[in-house]
Amino acid sequence: MTILTDAEVRNIPDGKTRSESLGRGNGAMLFWRERGNVQCYYRYYSGNRPTLIHIGPFTESKADAGYSLKECREKANDLAKTKREIGKQDLKQYLELEAEKARLAQIEAQRQKEIEATRGSLADLIAGYIQQLERDGKDSVKEAKRSMEKDVIQAYPAIAKKKARDITPDDICDIIATIVDRDARVQANRVRSLLHAAFQYGAHADYDPARRGNKRFNLEHNPVGLIKKDNAAEKTHDRVLSDHELQDFYLNIHHSYKVGIIAACLVRMMVATAGQRPKMLIRSTWQDYDFERRTITLTERKGRAKPRKHVIPFTARAIRIMRIVQAHNSDLPGPFYTVGGKEMGLDSLKNVFKYWHNHRTNKAMELNLPEPEKFTARDIRRTITNLITDAGVRPEDNDQLQSHDQTGVVKKHYDRHHHLPRKRAAIRQYDRRLSSVLTGRKWKAEQMLVR
Known part of the structure; x- marks a missing residue:
């Protein structure tokens, strides 16, 4: 050779x-x-x-x-x-195919690199959320910006630089834990709420035509949803029920001594309709219920303003409750009227909570446990407000859902046709969160995303 x-x-x-x-x-x-x-x-x-x-x-x-x-x-x-x-393969053809594969892989790698470059960081997400608050004219924007800058951007620059979609619950937990460690528990809750809202904003931002060309976040879940809120931080001023307390109350109120089926349905309707004021529900008549459109039209008389209509969409849960009431009170002017044709008194509602507390106290004594803490209808509404926030409902949608005070142009144009679609979306989000409470299932962040 x-x-x-x-x-x-x-x-x-x-x-x-x-x-x-x-x-x-x-x-x-x-x-x-x-x-x-x-x-x-x-x-x-x-x-x-x-x-x-x-x-x-x-x-x-x-x-x-x-x-x-x-x-x-x-x-x-x-x-x-x-x-x-x-x-047996031909070498030249094999090499040509391998070269083509390499070329396509290089093209794909470049494409992925370009996609990665367009993906926003946590800092970008926060900036976009703050800008949205500014566009919405929120009074809280300055405080939100200060909190995010101090407790997130400056405190954890490495986390702030991570892609928003790569942020983990552990990252969020580290941020919140630092605030808790300085004994600022209320602020920790506020930062958690802001971060949660920022990720909710990011879940929709990619599909906002007005943001085309901006950073994209490609979020698949909300990492803040797994972070436990410190309800005890607010207890010095406000009573908020735990998930277990609300579950026990909703499922077992009818077992309380002297609590009738209609009274039990009333408090369940407060929960099912996202915390409507009990007086508004008590005042409603059967004419206010539209089972075909799945709505109830309540009359808001709170404050000095003139009475205004407040339309609430029904969930399947609320309809089931009202079918029970129909079976008992369909011949009365309204679902929560007495046999004499009068509205149920607020004293009767107060007694529901008194009897429930007595029921829980007796059970605690039998088990040699301390007396449970009392709560009222106002505490139920406050608790539901927190659940609505946890569910990812925007603050402005929550205001409409719970009939918070409306002013200016919003009040002038407030009607069922303008707000009902957003209310339907909001109450569906809330109902998913409520379902997790009543069934005892762990609340997952993925459940919060509404695309």
């Missing part, structure tokens, strides 16, 4: 070739002088037809670009090895 030397390759005449066998069945290394330059090829046979694969130019001097004889030989042997490995 002929082994070529550098001198032999350099002395190949123009248009002539020299070859070096790589062993039986392994093909050969072929040098061919073309237009004055020597090119190296790997040659193999498919049947009786020779096939050449270009390796590259042979370098005849140190100043020339190309491969040395040793390098040419190594590359030719690598090709021979590949040919053995692929078996």
Whole structure:
């Protein structure tokens, strides 16, 4: 077997070739002088037809670009090895396919790189959320901006730089824990709420036509949803029920001594309709209920303003409750009227909570446990407000759902047609959160995303 030397390759005449066998069945290394330059090829046979694969130019001097004889030989042997490995496949076709795969992979890698560059960080998400608050004219925007800058951006710059979609519950927990450690528990709740709202904003922002061309967040879940809210931080001023307390109350109120089925349905309707004021529900008549449209029209008389209509969409849960009431009181002016045709008194409602407390106290005594803490109808409404926030309902939608005071243009144009679709979406979000409470299922962040 002929082994070529550098001198032999350099002395190949123009248009002539020299070859070096790589062993039986392994093909050969072929040098061919073309237009004055020597090119190296790997040659193999498919049947009786020779096939050449270009390796590259042979370098005849140190100043020339190309491969040395040793390098040419190594590359030719690598090709021979590949040919053995692929078996009956044609080597040239195989290499062309591999080159095409590599080209497509490079294109995809570049595409992914460009996509990654458009993905916003947590800092970008917070900035976008603050801008949204500013556009919405929120009074809380300055405080929100200060809290996010101090307790997130400055406190955890590395987390702030992470892509928003890569933020984990552990990241959020680290941020909140730092605030708790300085004994600022109320502020910890506020920052948690702001971060939760920011991720809710981000879940919709990618599909906002007004933001086309801006950073995208590609969120798949809300990492704040798994972070426990410190309800005890607010207990010095406001009573908020735990999930277990609300579950026990809703499911078992009818077991309380002296609490009738209609009274039990009334307090359940408060919960099912996202915390409507009990006086508004008590005052309603059957004419206010539209089971075909699945709505109830309440009359808001709170404050000095003139009475106004407040339309609440029904969930399936609320309809089930009202069907029970219909079976008992369909012949009365309203669902929560007494046999004498009068509205149920607020004293009767207060007694429901008194009897429930007595019921819980008796159970605690039987189990040798301390007396449970009391709560009222106002505490139920406050608790539901928190659940609505946990469910990801925007503050402005919550205001409409719970009939908070409306002023200015909002009040002027407040009607069922303008707000009902948003109320339906909001109460569906809330009802999913309520379901997790009543069933005892763990609340998952993915449940919060409404696309």
